[in-house]
Amino acid sequence: MTRDDDRDAASADDEQLLVLPDDLRHELKEPMGPIETDAERLLEAVDGPLIAVGDVVTYHLLEAGHQPDVALVDGRTKRSAVDEEIREVVTSGASIEVRNPPAELSAPVVRALQRALAADEPTTILVDGEEDLVALPAIVAAPEGASVVYGQPDEGMVHVKVADDHRTEMRALLERFEGDTERFWELLEGSSDEE
Template identity: 35%
Template structure:
């Protein structure tokens, strides 16, 4: 990617960086728990209550965010379900909260970029690396919508990802 066009910035600073954000959402258990622990709640946090797909997270880490509203969705690994996208849209519209994913939340960052307002920031975890910050602007939204358009979006009915 040519210099100046990469809109994601790996987090190299401790949680103090989060304090400078006005409106943001998080995707990933560690990133969400860290944001909450700073006392600055994200508008939306998407979690699956695991890190590196096997280490559990203390569920009390998410209570403050879940107190706004909590939506539970099924989203299998490697997928971005309509249920997850709809939950993000609903929480953006109604004032935020926690999305608790049964399965895998990794592609939820795309749904956040798709639905968060311009000027917001999406922070998502990168296993073994830290986090990346993406400022939502028209160009980033366009790229994410094109990417989602190339993906097959499936509804997960009764836990069956084949439907």
């Protein structure tokens, strides 16, 4: 089935939920956890599900011999295309493809995140657009003790060990986004088989 079969279904599928307001951008530049430059050392601190957000982070974890339970990649790093080797490695197992425009959280990416978190097999989500902001709902939706790892440009990998205080902080941050927060929470916290 292509997603363009029915114009109504396509527009509902691209449903914009939240948009990052300009005044929140500076807050997101601060790392939400410790920064690590060595993937093997980072993996020593992982003892639950691992969610990787970003191509370079996913690549380093795979090169260190660990397949993330959930990986979100978009073929880009710092607004430029990743090199061919990284792209091939991180997209080879992509099992879900979704659209998510830059500086937004769309319904398809939230649904894909929920499906991936519920899956028994490692799941790679290939995002057409930008995957950066998905770290926020991933922290809210991931189980206690899970690790969410995302890239901090020119510094390394940020490792967030999911706990209630992180969830509370991310909820408060997401509530400050513009858009349909009510629908966003319904999708994020609703059943994963809603699609």
